[in-house]
Amino acid sequence: MSSVATLPASTASVRIRISKDDILLRTGLVLLIGLLLLAVVFPLYTLLSKSFEDRDGEFVGLQNFREYFETPALFTSITNSLGVAISVALIVLVLAFVYAYALTRTKMPFRGLFRGIALIPILAPSLLAAISLIYWFGNQGVLKSWLFGASIYGPIGVIMASCFWVFPHALMILITALSTADARLYEAAEALRTPKWRVFWTVTLPGAKYGILSTGFIVFTLVITDFGVPKVIGGRFNVLATDVYKQVVGQQNFEMGAVVSLVLLLPALVAFIADRWVQRKQVAMLSARAVPFQPKSDPLRDRLLFVFCSIIAFIFIAMLAMAAYASFVTFWPYNLSLTLNNYDFDLMDGGGWEAYYNSIRLAIYCAVFGSGLIFLGSYLVEKARGVTWLRTILHLGAMLPLAVPGLVLGIAYIFFFNHPDNPLGFLYGTMGILVICTIVHFYTVSHLTCLTALKQLDPEFEAVSLSLKTPVWRTFRKVSLPVCLPSLLDVASYLFLNAMTTVSAVVFLYSPETMLASVAVLNMDDAGDIAPAAAMALMIVYTSAIFRMFHSLLVRTLNRRTQVWRQK
Amino acid sequence: MSESKQTYLSIENLTKHFGEFVAVRELSLEIYDGEFICFLGPSGCGKTTLLRAIAGLDPQSSGSITQAGKNISNLPPAERDFGIVFQSYALFPNLTVFQNIAYGLENQRLPKAEIRKRVTDLLELVGMPEQTAKYPAQLSGGEQQRVALSRALATSPGLLLLDEPLSALDARVRAALRQEIRALHDRLGVTTILVTHDQEEALSMADRIVVMNHGRIEQVGTPEEIYSTPASPFVADFIGVMNFMYGEISSSGTVRIGNNSIECETVNIPEGRKVRLTVRPEDILCRADSASDQSVSANSFSVKVESLEFLGSFCRLILSGPEGFGKLKADLSTQQVHDLKVIPDVTLTAEFPSRNLRIFPESS
Numbered sequence: 001m002s003s004v005a006t007l008p009a010s011t012a013s014v015r016i017r018i019s020k021d022d023i024l025l026r027t028g029l030v031l032l033i034g035l036l037l038l039a040v041v042f043p044l045y046t047l048l049s050k051s052f053e054d055r056d057g058e059f060v061g062l063q064n065f066r067e068y069f070e071t072p073a074l075f076t077s078i079t080n081s082l083g084v085a086i087s088v089a090l091i092v093l094v095l096a097f098v099y100a101y102a103l104t105r106t107k108m109p110f111r112g113l114f115r116g117i118a119l120i121p122i123l124a125p126s127l128l129a130a131i132s133l134i135y136w137f138g139n140q141g142v143l144k145s146w147l148f149g150a151s152i153y154g155p156i157g158v159i160m161a162s163c164f165w166v167f168p169h170a171l172m173i174l175i176t177a178l179s180t181a182d183a184r185l186y187e188a189a190e191a192l193r194t195p196k197w198r199v200f201w202t203v204t205l206p207g208a209k210y211g212i213l214s215t216g217f218i219v220f221t222l223v224i225t226d227f228g229v230p231k232v233i234g235g236r237f238n239v240l241a242t243d244v245y246k247q248v249v250g251q252q253n254f255e256m257g258a259v260v261s262l263v264l265l266l267p268a269l270v271a272f273i274a275d276r277w278v279q280r281k282q283v284a285m286l287s288a289r290a291v292p293f294q295p296k297s298d299p300l301r302d303r304l305l306f307v308f309c310s311i312i313a314f315i316f317i318a319m320l321a322m323a324a325y326a327s328f329v330t331f332w333p334y335n336l337s338l339t340l341n342n343y344d345f346d347l348m349d350g351g352g353w354e355a356y357y358n359s360i361r362l363a364i365y366c367a368v369f370g371s372g373l374i375f376l377g378s379y380l381v382e383k384a385r386g387v388t389w390l391r392t393i394l395h396l397g398a399m400l401p402l403a404v405p406g407l408v409l410g411i412a413y414i415f416f417f418n419h420p421d422n423p424l425g426f427l428y429g430t431m432g433i434l435v436i437c438t439i440v441h442f443y444t445v446s447h448l449t450c451l452t453a454l455k456q457l458d459p460e461f462e463a464v465s466l467s468l469k470t471p472v473w474r475t476f477r478k479v480s481l482p483v484c485l486p487s488l489l490d491v492a493s494y495l496f497l498n499a500m501t502t503v504s505a506v507v508f509l510y511s512p513e514t515m516l517a518s519v520a521v522l523n524m525d526d527a528g529d530i531a532p533a534a535a536m537a538l539m540i541v542y543t544s545a546i547f548r549m550f551h552s553l554l555v556r557t558l559n560r561r562t563q564v565w566r567q568k
Numbered sequence: 569m570s571e572s573k574q575t576y577l578s579i580e581n582l583t584k585h586f587g588e589f590v591a592v593r594e595l596s597l598e599i600y601d602g603e604f605i606c607f608l609g610p611s612g613c614g615k616t617t618l619l620r621a622i623a624g625l626d627p628q629s630s631g632s633i634t635q636a637g638k639n640i641s642n643l644p645p646a647e648r649d650f651g652i653v654f655q656s657y658a659l660f661p662n663l664t665v666f667q668n669i670a671y672g673l674e675n676q677r678l679p680k681a682e683i684r685k686r687v688t689d690l691l692e693l694v695g696m697p698e699q700t701a702k703y704p705a706q707l708s709g710g711e712q713q714r715v716a717l718s719r720a721l722a723t724s725p726g727l728l729l730l731d732e733p734l735s736a737l738d739a740r741v742r743a744a745l746r747q748e749i750r751a752l753h754d755r756l757g758v759t760t761i762l763v764t765h766d767q768e769e770a771l772s773m774a775d776r777i778v779v780m781n782h783g784r785i786e787q788v789g790t791p792e793e794i795y796s797t798p799a800s801p802f803v804a805d806f807i808g809v810m811n812f813m814y815g816e817i818s819s820s821g822t823v824r825i826g827n828n829s830i831e832c833e834t835v836n837i838p839e840g841r842k843v844r845l846t847v848r849p850e851d852i853l854c855r856a857d858s859a860s861d862q863s864v865s866a867n868s869f870s871v872k873v874e875s876l877e878f879l880g881s882f883c884r885l886i887l888s889g890p891e892g893f894g895k896l897k898a899d900l901s902t903q904q905v906h907d908l909k910v911i912p913d914v915t916l917t918a919e920f921p922s923r924n925l926r927i928f929p930e931s932s
Contacts, residue, residue, distance in 0.1 A: 014627055014628050014629065014630055014631070014632075014641055014642065015627075015642060016624060016627040016642055016643070016644055017642050017643060017644055017647075018644070019644035019645075019646050019647070021644075021646065022644070458654075458656050458657075458658045460654045460656060460658035461658055461660065463623070463625050463645070463652060463654070463658070464652060464654070464658050464719070464720075465671075466623075466624075466625070466644075466645040466646045467623065467645065467650055467651055467652045467672075467720065467725070467729075468651075468671055468672030468675065468719070468722075468723060469646050469672060469675055469676075469723070470671065470672060470675045471646075471675075474675070478660070478663070478671075479660045479662060479663070482662045483661060483662050562662075563662075564703065565661055565662045565663075565664075565703035565704070565705060566661075566705065
């Protein structure tokens with residue numbers, strides 16, 4: 001043996017011949033990276049460059065930004081947006097934490113029911129809460145007096161409605177954070193005779209720390225980038241998201257729209273980076289040896305939490321029920337007799353029933369093509385051999401959409417696809433661009449879901465397949481895909497629901513032929529047809545609910561049929 | 569090993585580095601046709617890296633590999649001829665035992681009947697007939713590993729690669745499977761490479777052992793050779809239990825340790841050179857202490873028993889020897905311990921037979 005301590009001189013370094021499999025996978029990687037470039041990076045770049053141009057397309061440097069910050073009306077939107085987003089984040093964090101705690105750590109009765117009720121808002125567009133609040137507390141609202149003269153049209157309404165629609169998003173993260181507890185820590189604390197409040201401060205809270213931080217960031221981003229709620233109930237209270245809409249749709253001032261969306265991108269980007277940082281800090285709380293925590297009953301605590309959860313659940317049901325009731329009322333508040341007239345969408349401005357069918361079409365396309373494409377992408381990121389740099393690029397490309405608010409994405413798409421020199425311009429105004437935009441908008445979460453599922457596969461499957469001279473697509477079809485099927489269905493369902501309810505990105509991209517239900521809600525509300533708006537929002541809720549039921553039925557049947565192997 | 573054996577796999581000057589870290593350094597090795605060879609070493613010694621280079625899964629940075637007379641250095645794994653079994657089994661969870669084993673066969677487009685026969689034969693061979701319809705999750709660890717082995721052997725590869733195949737199993741199953749894998753090898757005659765960090769596994773299964781450390785080969789030899797004539801202090805220490813004593817050559821055939829001299833074969837190490845002297849615990853002979861004895865027998869010294877550890881069939885004594893000897897381990901049968909009435913603080917005479925002492929010069 002030689003004992004040279006240096007790297008051996010690279011004598012004819014070895015290059016393995018590229019196999020057919022490698023060619024297939026690498027081609028896939030390059031294609032997907034190309035798609036993400038076209039659908040995310042180029043549009044964002046166009047948006048960026050637009051913000052430095054004047055109306056004639058001349059480069060004007062920071063001129064637009066100077067103008068923006070010198071317009072006091074626009075500048076106050078920043079503080080308004082931040083104020084609302086931070087308030088909602090704090091309120092929802094506290095409420096959702098207590099709610100999640102009751103669901104995961106106590107023996108409170110009806111936990112399943114409470115969980116179901118709290119998840120209702122996910123089935124509805126964010127506008128629904130705002131519409132419902134108008135019926136409760138608006139100028140002709142039932143409980144207007146409860147506000148002691150304050151107006152619901154403004155920050156109060158925006159905050160209340162936002163709390164409603166982001167609640168389930170916060171709840172789901174916190175439930176996950178609180179579910180992973182190690183019973184041994186609690187037993188150790190009890191053995192040391194620690195008082196309960198101290199156990200809560202020293203064991204429970206630190207254990208959920210990262211979940212709490214993550215929830216805060218996500219709620220903040222959701223609220224600051226949402227424009228449906230402030231549009232409907234904000235009144236003269238301007239926020240960044242409505243400014244973008246007004247500049248682009250109202251005043252056709254695309255350059256200023258680009259500037260505002262970049263300003264909007266900033267806090268979203270900061271929250272995104274902070275969340276990534278937190279996620280990285282998060283180490284597995286549960287070691288393989290951890291003993292799952294089994295909550296014990298504590299009558300006083302459970303009763304108090306039951307009251308708390310009942311109040312929240314009651315408010316949730318009241319929100320939904322008011323919108324549902326109002327959608328059947330003939331002429332609020334003067335003629336309260338019930339009618340189906342409000343559902344006769346073809347008689348109103350807003351796209352009619354065609355908008356509803358378009359939404360379903362969009363949701364199905366997104367679910368089918370989106371889940372397939374995203375799963376393929378995550379498979380390539382996880383399994384392609386060699387080419388680490390290509391995989392990293394694709395992964396970064398897949399993470400990017402999470403940092404981009406829907407509004408910003410929508411505007412970027414206008415600039416990019418509507419550009420006269422763009423050969424892809426034919427997509428503008430079609431269903432195709434809505435599908436692409438929606439898939440991209442919700443790409444990251446789906447990508448991460450697929451990646452998690454794929455990471456649970458033994459990394460040596462591919463090595464074994466190679467040794468058995470099996471082409472990679474066969475192992476993909478016979479093993480990777482069937483094993484990941486449940487996650488794939490979850491992704492499809494996630495895309496379907498979001499496509500049904502989303503407003504922010506598509507509001508800039510629809511054409512008269514591709515009007516969507518969620519946009520119709522917005523437009524009808526804008527036109528003062530608030531009852532039909534409520535009716536359309538409820539159609540979305542009903543559809544989403546039926547789809548969810550269908551999804552869980554499908555999953556159950558599939559599990560019985562194809563996932564037999566999971567049973568011991 | 570008989571010299572008549574033919575070389576099946578030949579590795580020349582193989583180096584693999586990950587960035588600055590050199591995992592395998594200019595390694596050359598010949599593996600004979602039909603042989604059962606073990607790569608043995610501590611974690612991070614490069615044994616798995618070497619195995620994966622042979623499979624083409626993580627290709628070497630430089631150097632060449634020849635299999636059955638054909639240079640395979642540049643071939644992708646799918647064009648090489650090997651079957652592989654991993655510590656994690658890597659059985660496809662959604663496929664039955666039958667489908668798992670037939671996986672590679674189906675790809676060869678064999679007739680259905682032939683596949684069925686081959687799978688049945690293989691399951692028979694590993695002692696698991698009639699389990700074809702079960703899913704991996706329904707099998708014990710040992711059974712899963714048998715299925716993984718069958719799957720790797722199904723396509724009749726010329727080379728079987730086993731990457732720590734027994735490490736995830738409990739001790740009893742491990743011992744049984746050790747025998748089975750070796751018997752299977754003897755029956756099929758397939759050239760087999762086993763990667764392990766478990767010396768017992770290597771000693772009991774291999775025709776030859778390749779002891780590796782820091783990406784280099786420390787020694788290649790039969791289990792007996794490795795155990796009784798370790799080529800380096802590392803091998804001496806890594807395989808079995810070993811006592812080390814530090815001294816220097818006082819004259820040819822004598823090593824001085826502290827104030828005492830020990831006679832042993834000093835090979836050709838020059839006088840005055842610092843050396844390490846090694847002796848296995850079972851090779852230290854203990855007798856009742858008597859003054860006359862020490863003067864007549866060479867290499868006998870008075871030692872004090874510090875403690876003793878009962879290990880079933882034998883006892884391990886911790887002895888403090890004369891100055892410079894340090895603490896020594898010596899193994900005595902339970903009967904001897906009884907006869908000599910060994911308890912802590914008793915003084916015994918320990919003899920270090922010359923033929924069992926090995927000497928390693930310290931690198932200066």
